[in-house]
Amino acid sequence: MRAQFSHVEFSRPHNASQLGVTVKIEANVQERDAVAKRLELLSLSALSAELTITADSAGVVHVRGQFEAAFEQACVVSLEPILVKIDEEMAERYAEQAILQRLEKKNATQETEDDDLPELIEDGFIDLGEAVVQNLILSLDPYPRKAGLDYLNLELE
Secondary structure, eight states: OOGGGTTOSSOOEEETTOOSEEEEEEOOHHHHHHHHHHHTOSEEEEEEEEEEEEEOTTSOEEEEEEEEEEEEEEOTTTOOEEEEEEEEEEEEEEEOHHHHHHHHHHHHHSSSOOSOOOEEOBTTEEEHHHHHHHHHHHHSOSSOOOTTOOGGGOOOO
């Protein structure tokens, strides 16, 4: 495991120069438990992805594919567990420092700033596992509510 990724719960470093490949990754039990704790989920029973790594003519590396997760969140009203399954597309961009600097200069000279600059490729590697976790975070319902639950009719004890 690469040293710069050792702090990540679900780390799958990928050499950014290995392009035109499809990679399948899956979190093991310990990784899922650590991610669940980080994201304050009751449980995370599955987390996997199938990702294709390519690059464009500017040298920006693209990671595209599908990720799946199964987890339980606590209902914000009753605190009962809610089982959630997701199967979503994801797309991320990465670039070496020199390419990032060129893109930042280009944005500075244009009237509209592109807030969606690629992420930095660190020491020639991309952490695919952390990219999946970041996309999972974006997919979480911040206020999960059990179906059919009317919080106005709950009795307070």
